[in-house]
Amino acid sequence: MNELFLFVVFAVIIFGAYFLLRKAPKPTINYIRIASSVLLLALVWWTWGGDGDRASKFILTALAISSLIKEFIALRNFYSKA
Numbered sequence: 023m024n025e026l027f028l029f030v031v032f033a034v035i036i037f038g039a040y041f042l043l044r045k046a047p048k049p050t051i052n053y054i055r056i057a058s059s060v061l062l063l064a065l066v067w068w069t070w071g072g073d074g075d076r077a078s079k080f081i082l083t084a085l086a087i088s089s090l091i092k093e094f095i096a097l098r099n100f101y102s103k104a
Contacts, residue, residue: 035062055093062086
């Protein structure tokens with residue numbers, strides 16, 4: 023049940039930010055997505071302390087890190103145009 027809970031939290035955090043924050047100003051969305059990705063990383067590594075299922079832990083970590091990289095690139099492009 024712990025894995026299912028974290029997958030649901032992941033879906034709400036990452037994908038909810040894309041659909042619910044469409045009308046917010048551009049840099050604000052990026053900062054919220056960065057904060058949600060960091061929150062997801064902390065949640066994954068804090069709750070899964072044991073070595074039970076490391077594959078799920080690494081998959082969620084990879085997804086959060088790829089989201090972080092994408093948002094940092096979007097911010098860099100936004101500020102380079104301004």
